[in-house]
Amino acid sequence: MFDSLTERLGKTLKNLRGQGRLSEDNIKEALRDVRMALLEADVALPVVKAFIDKVRARAVGQEVLQSLSPGQALIKIVHEELVHVMGEANEALNLHTTPPxxxxxxxxxxxxxxxxxxxxxxxxxxxxxxxxxxxxxxxxxxxxxxxxxxxxxxxxxxxxxxxxxxxxxxxxxxxxxxxxxxxxxxxxxxxxxxxxxxxxxxxxxxxxxxxxxxxxxxxxxxxxxxxxxxxxxxxxxxxxxxxxxxxxxxxxxxxxxxxxxxxxxxxxxxxxxxxxxxxxxxxxxxxxxxxxxxLGMGDMLSLIEEAQHKVDHKEAEKLAHKLKKGKGFDLADFREQLRQMQNMGGMASLMDKLPGMGDLPANVKDQVNDRDMLRLGAIIDSMTPGERQRPDIIKGSRKKRIAAGSGVQVQDVNKLLKQFKQMQKMMKKMGKGGGMKKLMRGLPGMGKMPF
Structure with missing residues (x-):
C-alpha cells in the first residue's frame, strides 16, 4: 500500500540530511518534489496545495533540534500534516442507540x-x-x-x-x-x-x-x-x-x-x-x-493488534512450551508458522507494517511474495507425518514423491529443506533470547534482508 508515494517521499526527505537549518533555499526543492509525489499519487490538487502551504509555513526557518537532522525534522512536520489531512484520529462506528x-x-x-x-x-x-x-x-x-x-x-x-x-x-x-x-x-x-x-x-x-x-x-x-x-x-x-x-x-x-x-x-x-x-x-x-x-516508518501498533486477533495463541503457547522443553522444531511446526503468517495477511501485509521496509530495493522486495509461502505450504502438506517430524529421512525417492504431490520441482523441495534448517537454527536462538531481526531472517524469502 502506498509503495510509489513512500518511495518518492523517502528519496526527497533523504536529500535534506546534513543540513544545519531548514530554510527557504534547501526546502524549496524538497517541497517541489513532495508536491510532485502527491500529484502523481492522484491526490486532489486543492488538497496538495493546502498541504504544501501548511508544511512550508511550519518548516521554513524552524530551528532543528540538536538530536534531529533536518530530514527528520521535516519528516515530523510532514507526518503531522498528513495525519491532519486524513482526520487526526480513528473515528469508530457510532453504535450507541437502542438495538438494533x-x-x-x-x-x-x-x-x-x-x-x-x-x-x-x-x-x-x-x-x-x-x-x-x-x-x-x-x-x-x-x-x-x-x-x-x-x-x-x-x-x-x-x-x-x-x-x-x-x-x-x-x-x-x-x-x-x-x-x-x-x-x-x-x-x-x-x-x-x-x-x-x-x-x-x-x-x-x-x-x-x-x-x-x-x-x-x-x-x-x-x-x-x-x-x-x-x-x-x-x-x-x-x-x-x-x-x-x-x-x-x-x-x-x-x-x-x-x-x-x-x-x-x-x-x-x-x-x-x-x-x-x-x-x-x-x-x-x-x-x-x-x-x-x-513515510516508511511502519505500523507496529496495527501489527500487534493483528497478532492479538488473528494469531492462534494456543498454538503459539504450545510451540513455546515445546521449545522450552528442548524438543526440536519440526516441519509441522514450520507449516503452522506459515499458516499463522497467512492469517495475518501474508508477507506483503507484514512488510507494509514493519519500519524501514520502504528503503528496501525493489529486487529484494520482489523476492518476498505470498505465492512462495503457499508453495512451501503445499510441499509440507505432501509429506507424511513421519517426514514432517524427521526431515532428515527425506532423500531422493521421497523428494521426487513430495515434488510430484505438490506440483513442484525437486529443487523446490531442496530449497524448502534448506530454509527449514535456517528456521530451526533461528528458533534455537529465539529460545536463548532472540528478537525481531532473528525472527525475520528465519522467514521464507527474508534471509537476504539487510537488517
Whole structure:
C-alpha cells in the first residue's frame, strides 16, 4: 500500500540530511518534489496545495533540534500534516442507540459493497462481540443477494432473505423488524450500485434512508480510483447524510490519492480500509498509522493488534512450551508458522507494517511474495507425518514423491529443506533470547534482508 508515494517521499526527505537549518533555499526543492509525489499519487490538487502551504509555513526557518537532522525534522512536520489531512484520529462506528443499530452501505457498482458488508459484520462480531444481521436491498442483481447469503453463512452472521420482486424499503424495514424480534445488536443493509451516479439511484437510496433512519451511513469506494473516489463521495454526501467512508482495495493502491483526498474534500472520516479479498481483510482506519506507513516508518501498533486477533495463541503457547522443553522444531511446526503468517495477511501485509521496509530495493522486495509461502505450504502438506517430524529421512525417492504431490520441482523441495534448517537454527536462538531481526531472517524469502 502506498509503495510509489513512500518511495518518492523517502528519496526527497533523504536529500535534506546534513543540513544545519531548514530554510527557504534547501526546502524549496524538497517541497517541489513532495508536491510532485502527491500529484502523481492522484491526490486532489486543492488538497496538495493546502498541504504544501501548511508544511512550508511550519518548516521554513524552524530551528532543528540538536538530536534531529533536518530530514527528520521535516519528516515530523510532514507526518503531522498528513495525519491532519486524513482526520487526526480513528473515528469508530457510532453504535450507541437502542438495538438494533442500523448501518446503511452505499456506493457505486464494483466498489466492493457486498464484500464490505460481510467484512464489517465479521469485524463487529469478533472485535465488538456484536450479534449482526445482514440484508441485501439490491433488487437488481439476484447474484448480489446470493453472494451476501453465502458470505453470511461463512462468517456466522444472520441473514435476512430478500428477492428481486421486493421493494428495497420493505426489505430494509423487514430486516430491522426481524432483528428486533431475534435480539440482534446490529443490522447492516447492502444497497444497489450503478456504474455512475444517477438520479434514479439517488432517489431510491434517499427513500430507503428516510424509511430506516440508519445511525451510520457508510460510503464504500474503490481506493484505486484516486481523487475520483473523493469526488464520488462528495456527490453521495450531497444526496445522503454520510457518516463515514470505507476505502476498499487499499492493498492494491500503490498511490494513496483517495486516502489523502477523501477527508479533506468531503469532510467525512475514513472509518475502514479494505486490504484484501478475505472477510478478515478489514482494518480500522488510523490516520497517524497510515501516515507512518506512507513515510516508511511502519505500523507496529496495527501489527500487534493483528497478532492479538488473528494469531492462534494456543498454538503459539504450545510451540513455546515445546521449545522450552528442548524438543526440536519440526516441519509441522514450520507449516503452522506459515499458516499463522497467512492469517495475518501474508508477507506483503507484514512488510507494509514493519519500519524501514520502504528503503528496501525493489529486487529484494520482489523476492518476498505470498505465492512462495503457499508453495512451501503445499510441499509440507505432501509429506507424511513421519517426514514432517524427521526431515532428515527425506532423500531422493521421497523428494521426487513430495515434488510430484505438490506440483513442484525437486529443487523446490531442496530449497524448502534448506530454509527449514535456517528456521530451526533461528528458533534455537529465539529460545536463548532472540528478537525481531532473528525472527525475520528465519522467514521464507527474508534471509537476504539487510537488517
Amino acid at each position: 443499530a442500523v448501518i446503511l452501505m452505499a456506493g457505486l457498482q464494483g466498489a466492493g459493497k457486498t464484500t464490505s458488508v460481510a467484512k464489517l459484520a465479521r469485524f463487529l462480531a469478533e472485535r465488538e462481540k456484536k450479534k449482526v444481521l445482514v440484508a441485501s436491498a439490491d433488487v437488481y442483481r439476484p447474484a448480489a443477494i446470493k453472494q451476501l447469503e453465502t458470505l453470511a453463512a461463512e462468517i456466522g452472521a444472520g441473514f435476512f432473505p430478500s428477492s428481486t420482486e421486493q421493494d428495497p424499503v420493505a426489505i430494509g424495514q423487514g430486516a430491522i423488524e426481524q432483528a428486533k424480534k431475534q435480539f440482534f445488536d446490529v443490522v447492516i443493509i447492502d444497497t444497489a450500485g450503478r456504474l455512475h451516479v444517477d438520479a434514479e439511484m439517488m432517489d431510491e437510496i434517499k427513500r430507503l434512508h428516510a424509511a430506516i433512519n440508519p445511525i451510520e451511513t457508510l460510503f464504500v469506494v474503490d481506493s484505486m480510483t484516486g481523487q475520483d473516489a473523493a469526488n464520488t463521495a462528495q456527490a453521495f454526501n450531497e444526496a445522503l447524510p454520510l457518516t463515514g467512508v470505507v476505502l476498499t482495495k487499499a492493498d492494491g493502491d500503490a498511490r494513496g490519492g483517495a486516502a489523502l483526498s477523501v477527508r479533506e474534500i468531503t469532510g467525512k472520516p475514513i472509518k475502514f480500509l479494505g486490504v484484501g479479498e478475505k472477510t478478515t481483510a478489514l482494518e480500522a482506519f488510523h490516520p497517524e498509522r497510515v501516515a507512518s506507513r506512507i
